[in-house]
Amino acid sequence: MSNAISRRDFLKVTGAVGAAGLLAACGGNGSSTAASTATSVAAPAEGDVSLTISWWGGDTRHTAYQEAITAFSEEHTNITVSPTFAAWSGWEDTMSTKFAGGVAEDVCQVNWNWLYNYSSNGQTFIDLNTVSDYIDLTQWDEGPLNACVVAGMQQAVPVSMTGRIFFWNMTTFNKAGITEVPKTLDDLYAAGETFQTKLGEDYYPLHLGGYDRMILTVFYLESIYGKDWADPSTSTLNYTADEIAEGLDFIKSLVDKHVIMPLPTYYGNNGSTAANQSNEWITGKLAGIFEWDSAASKYRDALDTDNRDGFTVGEEIQFGDYKGGFTKVSMGLAITKTCQHPAEAAMLINFLLNEEAGASIMGSECGIPASKSGLAAAEAAGAVDTLVEEANSKVLAFCSFQLDPLFEHNNLKADGTGIYQEVFDTIDYDGASGADVVDILLDGMESVGYTINA
Amino acid sequence: MKANNAPAVGRTPFQKWCDKYQGLFYLIPWIIGFVVFKAIPFGQSLFYSFTDMNFFSGISQYGVMNYVDAFTNTRITKALITTFQYSFITVPLKLIFALFIAYILNFNIKFVNAFRTAYYIPSILGGSVAIAVLWRAVFRDDGLINTLIKMVTFGAFDGPSWLSDPSYALWVICLLRIWQFGSAMVLFLAALKGVPADLYEAATIDGAGKWRQFFSITVPMITPIIFYNLVTQICQAFQEFNGPYIITGGGPRNSTTLISLLVYQYAFKQNEMGMASALAWIMFLIVCVLTIIAFTSQKKWVYYSDER
Numbered sequence: 001m002s003n004a005i006s007r008r009d010f011l012k013v014t015g016a017v018g019a020a021g022l023l024a025a026c027g028g029n030g031s032s033t034a035a036s037t038a039t040s041v042a043a044p045a046e047g048d049v050s051l052t053i054s055w056w057g058g059d060t061r062h063t064a065y066q067e068a069i070t071a072f073s074e075e076h077t078n079i080t081v082s083p084t085f086a087a088w089s090g091w092e093d094t095m096s097t098k099f100a101g102g103v104a105e106d107v108c109q110v111n112w113n114w115l116y117n118y119s120s121n122g123q124t125f126i127d128l129n130t131v132s133d134y135i136d137l138t139q140w141d142e143g144p145l146n147a148c149v150v151a152g153m154q155q156a157v158p159v160s161m162t163g164r165i166f167f168w169n170m171t172t173f174n175k176a177g178i179t180e181v182p183k184t185l186d187d188l189y190a191a192g193e194t195f196q197t198k199l200g201e202d203y204y205p206l207h208l209g210g211y212d213r214m215i216l217t218v219f220y221l222e223s224i225y226g227k228d229w230a231d232p233s234t235s236t237l238n239y240t241a242d243e244i245a246e247g248l249d250f251i252k253s254l255v256d257k258h259v260i261m262p263l264p265t266y267y268g269n270n271g272s273t274a275a276n277q278s279n280e281w282i283t284g285k286l287a288g289i290f291e292w293d294s295a296a297s298k299y300r301d302a303l304d305t306d307n308r309d310g311f312t313v314g315e316e317i318q319f320g321d322y323k324g325g326f327t328k329v330s331m332g333l334a335i336t337k338t339c340q341h342p343a344e345a346a347m348l349i350n351f352l353l354n355e356e357a358g359a360s361i362m363g364s365e366c367g368i369p370a371s372k373s374g375l376a377a378a379e380a381a382g383a384v385d386t387l388v389e390e391a392n393s394k395v396l397a398f399c400s401f402q403l404d405p406l407f408e409h410n411n412l413k414a415d416g417t418g419i420y421q422e423v424f425d426t427i428d429y430d431g432a433s434g435a436d437v438v439d440i441l442l443d444g445m446e447s448v449g450y451t452i453n454a
Numbered sequence: 455m456k457a458n459n460a461p462a463v464g465r466t467p468f469q470k471w472c473d474k475y476q477g478l479f480y481l482i483p484w485i486i487g488f489v490v491f492k493a494i495p496f497g498q499s500l501f502y503s504f505t506d507m508n509f510f511s512g513i514s515q516y517g518v519m520n521y522v523d524a525f526t527n528t529r530i531t532k533a534l535i536t537t538f539q540y541s542f543i544t545v546p547l548k549l550i551f552a553l554f555i556a557y558i559l560n561f562n563i564k565f566v567n568a569f570r571t572a573y574y575i576p577s578i579l580g581g582s583v584a585i586a587v588l589w590r591a592v593f594r595d596d597g598l599i600n601t602l603i604k605m606v607t608f609g610a611f612d613g614p615s616w617l618s619d620p621s622y623a624l625w626v627i628c629l630l631r632i633w634q635f636g637s638a639m640v641l642f643l644a645a646l647k648g649v650p651a652d653l654y655e656a657a658t659i660d661g662a663g664k665w666r667q668f669f670s671i672t673v674p675m676i677t678p679i680i681f682y683n684l685v686t687q688i689c690q691a692f693q694e695f696n697g698p699y700i701i702t703g704g705g706p707r708n709s710t711t712l713i714s715l716l717v718y719q720y721a722f723k724q725n726e727m728g729m730a731s732a733l734a735w736i737m738f739l740i741v742c743v744l745t746i747i748a749f750t751s752q753k754k755w756v757y758y759s760d761e762r
Contacts, residue, residue, distance in 0.1 A: 093722040100509035100725065118510055264706065268595040268618035271586070272703030410723050416703035417711065417719060425707050 044134075044343045047078065051345055054084040055109035056091040057365070058298060064365040068358045072351045079344050089274075092410070099124045099336075106339035107348055109159070109366070112329040115150040116405040125334040127153035131346035139354050139371040147329045156332030157349060160367025162292045163327040163395035164215055166206075166317065167299060171310030172287035175199060181314045182288075188317070192259035195287070204261045206254070206288040207275050210421035211413045213260075216290055217247040222401045223324030230404040236451040241438045248434030248441075250319075252427050261286060263428040272416055276302040283307070288314070293391035294330055294367035300387065313391045316398040325399030330367045356380075368392040409448040419444030503732035509725035520732035529708065530716060530733065537713045537737075539624060541691035544631045549683055552635040556642035557672070570643070577636030585630070586700040593617055593626050617702065620709035627697040627710050638683045645679035646672065677756040685748050692741050713737050 055065055062085050069081045084105055086094075092111070098104035099118045110125075119125045128135060135157065137145065144158040168181050173191070176198045182188045182205070191205040208216060218229045224246075227238045239247075254260045261280070270278045276299050280286045284307040289299055300311040316325060333353065335345045351358040359374035363383025369375040378384050406412075412419045422444070423437045430436075446452050465473070506515040524530050559570050579585055592598045593616040600613035616622045649672060657667050673680075695714040698704055704711035704719075713733055721730035 096509065096725060097722060120510070123510070264615065264618040265595075266618075267706050268615040269590075270594070271590050271617045271701055272705060273590065414719075414723060416705045417708065421705075422707075425705075429707060 049079045049341050049344050051081045052105035053107040054105040056088045061365040068361040104336045106345045110334045113405050113408040115155045122151040122153045125155040129154050134346035135350040139373045144370050156334035158329040158370040160330045160370050162330035163399040166314030168312050168314045169287040170312045171307045172284040189257045192257045196258040206260045207286040208260050210424045213251050213424045214420040219324040220250045220319045221247040224320035226322035232402045232404045235404045235406045245434030245438045293395045296387045326401040326403040327399045328403045364388045499731040505728045507728040520729045533711045533713050533716045543628045545687045548632045552638035556639045560646045574636035576634045620707045623709045630697045645676040649675045674757050681756045
């Protein structure tokens with residue numbers, strides 16, 4: 001009998017080996033699971049280290065992160081960093097699935113409420129106090145830093161603080177004969193009337209989507225009543241149904257007085273498209289927004305060349321006896337528990353946010369740096385967008401109320417299907433009053449965990 | 455020299471066993487893929503549908519609460535009704551339109567291949583940002599459709615607000631699906647070419663007109679393909695996701711929220727895998743029932759040439 005390997009024998013062996021390989025691949029990596037549950041942190045590893053990092057944002061932010069990562073790798077030649085990034089749309093869905101599956105990147109840019117939604121027991125992110133040898137936590141003020149403490153753990157460090165402020169397209173305002181930015185509610189009402197009479201029915205001084213309307217409602221109520229929307233620690237609502245109805249009627253008055261575009265009109269032209277991508281915003285027919293201070297450049301850059309120069313940071317409007325509005329951590333950087341090299345991951349965060357070489361590249365791409373050394377480095381390098389800086393300083397000087405983590409719950413704020421959207425759709429489509437829809441809002445809030453005493 | 459493929463005489467029992475089962479070895483990669491990516495998730499989703507499984511808080515309750523919720527929660531029942539409306543509008547219209555175009559393109563006309571390609575292109579575009587932009591440009595208040603309506607009526611009528619009026623928005627996403635009739639058209643075209651020409655010749659000699667020939671020869675002869683297209687289109691219509699997701703986001707006022715969109719929202723926005731799984735199973739059962747009805751009814755209306 002011949003000892004030569006026949007083609008059939010070869011195929012049998014390769015088939016078996018291939019199948020075994022597939023089985024092994026499907027079996028998972030036991031050691032990584034074990035490592036994922038470790039809480040103590042080893043010193044930086046000797047030899048080559050690979051890290052992954054993820055973020056969302058626009059093109060300029062992508063460029064800044066990538067350049068900073070390159071600079072980090074030049075300084076730490078044994079560490080290779082692989083980035084994953086995209087625009088915001090759909091990003092949270094992707095990341096929440098990764099968090100649940102334990103396959104998120106080592107370092108993640110996170111929204112503040114993600115710490116509560118996805119790591120309420122500290123199951124997803126490590127306590128950064130365990131890597132404080134590699135990340136200088138003293139560079140942050142106590143307030144912003146403590147905002148990222150969840151379940152008694154420092155789960156992230158704040159990249160920047162943010163709040164909402166008005167931005168105006170003064171090119172359109174000037175066309176209407178208005179030369180000053182609106183500073184009072186009466187100015188807003190007057191602008192609505194002037195736009196309608198001088199520019200036409202399709203010009204509005206301000207645009208607010210469903211979630212924006214809810215934020216302005218809270219801003220208005222805080223101005224009138226001088227109390228937080230809800231207790232930040234217990235998420236107990238501080239307002240009665242009647243008070244909330246008053247806030248909703250305030251938004252309705254803006255629609256009725258032609259200050260903001262009715263939602264059906266907006267949908268009719270844009271479907272579910274974001275405002276900064278709408279033809280009306282780009283061409284100046286919608287001449288104002290109430291947005292996060294860090295969103296300034298996104299809205300400015302979307303304007304056509306005729307309108308871009310007129311983009312202006314407005315003033316916060318005091319609707320009552322108090323200065324309304326809340327500030328919050330706009331985003332943070334966190335290290336996932338599945339990270340195999342937390343010390344190196346902490347070094348990367350420290351480089352991006354605290355060290356001169358990294359922070360000067362990052363500039364204000366993620367908002368005005370909350371890190372003191374990071375801000376100094378960015379300012380020294382001239383990498384802080386003056387528009388964003390102006391907006392941020394106005395927000396921080398004016399807004400004093402606190403935000404509770406449930407306010408941004410997906411069931412409430414989601415575009416198209418969230419409760420906030422449903423409330424304001426009902427007002428605009430059905431002509432409903434605040435009293436008519438307040439129960440929709442309260443029921444929705446209760447369903448996500450608010451305590452309602454209204 | 456030609457290889458000798460005859461079985462060797464005196465093979466060992468192991469070699470004989472290998473001869474008998476080696477085919478299974480070749481199937482192992484596929485079987486593993488099927489088990490890991492299909493069978494296990496299938497079983498898991500059935501299990502999860504009877505729990506309140508959440509990505510981040512796990513399972514705390516077992517029972518049929520998701521199924522009870524599905525038929526009592528107005529948001530879900532509305533989505534179920536909308537999904538039926540969507541399917542019952544798109545499936546027949548798409549089949550009729552695809553057959554109509556295939557029938558025309560079956561004639562010997564100039565540039566027929568270019569026309570066939572052009573009509574097939576929408577099918578390969580699928581759901582994308584480009585389609586969303588196109589559809590908005592067509593259906594926005596001052597878009598192409600309303601401009602045409604205004605022109606045709608000499609400015610007397612503005613046309614509806616397609617994207618913001620809940621009673622019209624569903625039609626916008628239905629039309630997207632009907633527009634993408636290319637793959638059904640190609641199958642009809644192949645079937646039309648398979649109809650024996652002598653049947654038409656005989657019918658012509660007997661004095662049958664074109665309409666009579668179409669309904670008495672063409673349609674009966676291509677019923678197997680009509681049946682195939684019907685079943686696949688029903689399955690696809692109930693799973694439709696891209697259209698409403700990219701164009702309307704399920705709005706306005708949930709008028710285009712199909713059940714697949716709810717599955718996505720429950721699973722990946724609210725992390726409620728239990729409810730998402732229950733909705734997916736309800737959708738699966740509905741498609742199963744409709745498919746069974748279609749298969750049962752085919753004895754009455756589908757003609758197979760090898761049957762007596």
